[in-house]
Amino acid sequence: MTPPKLPSTTDGDNAFMRGRLEKAKGFLESAETLFELGAEDGILVPTSPHADSFVDLCVDAGNAAADAICIGKTGRYSSGASHNDGVSILQDATDRPTAKHLETLVRVKNKAAYSARSVDASDIHNAGAAARALVAVAEDLV
Template sequence: MAGRTRSCSDAFRLGRLKKATEFLDTALLVAGQKPDTATNLFVLAGIAAADVICCARLGRYAVGENHNEAAALLKQADPTVEKHLRTLLGVKTKAAYTHLTPTTDERKKAKRAAEALAEAARRTWLPPAPPTTP
């Protein structure tokens, strides 16, 4: 599945990283009182973090309404974190578009997935480790 993509700059990457961090921090603040809001923010944090990872590794990010295309692109960029985006996408509809509140287990999984993606996105900004000398 090819999907539509757009190229991205360092400014875009930094902006999306800031948003991922802001969404995650806010979700953590409101999680106890506003479970639907927190879950939605975890999803938004994960999507923003996925954009950062794709931009860093591939120079492009997914655009459009089909988030499965974003997950497929993330798998190309970093197959170890694609499962976290899929976890978030699995709860997105329930949290955002239905009358149902995600279960405690779904909220915990969303939190862990968003944290893992945000950490992976932050790591893309770290300089490479210096070579080790024997």
């Protein structure tokens, strides 16, 4: 019987960790700018032309923040082709609640970036909250 394949990781140093954090912050700042551009009465609605881009940038911010967190905790980050691998690596490095934020983002990635369907109000809210939470955790480590 073949053992299950473990997620692929790569070593990361402090410079790489800081670089991934800066990217995470930049993606989140860009997402927030799109939120402001597309918001109606302070709410980004799914019919906004910026809704999918906002969510996609939140996913990018969360992935970059997760890399920074993993490097800060273990010296390694996810380097596999599957974003789902990043969730298990982040959970091993931190805890289930932190990994749940990345799981939320990974779950909506295809819908925001590759599908003909647009994100819904729940996706917008959850992606923003998850990205902000992961960036905050990463900032606390650096």
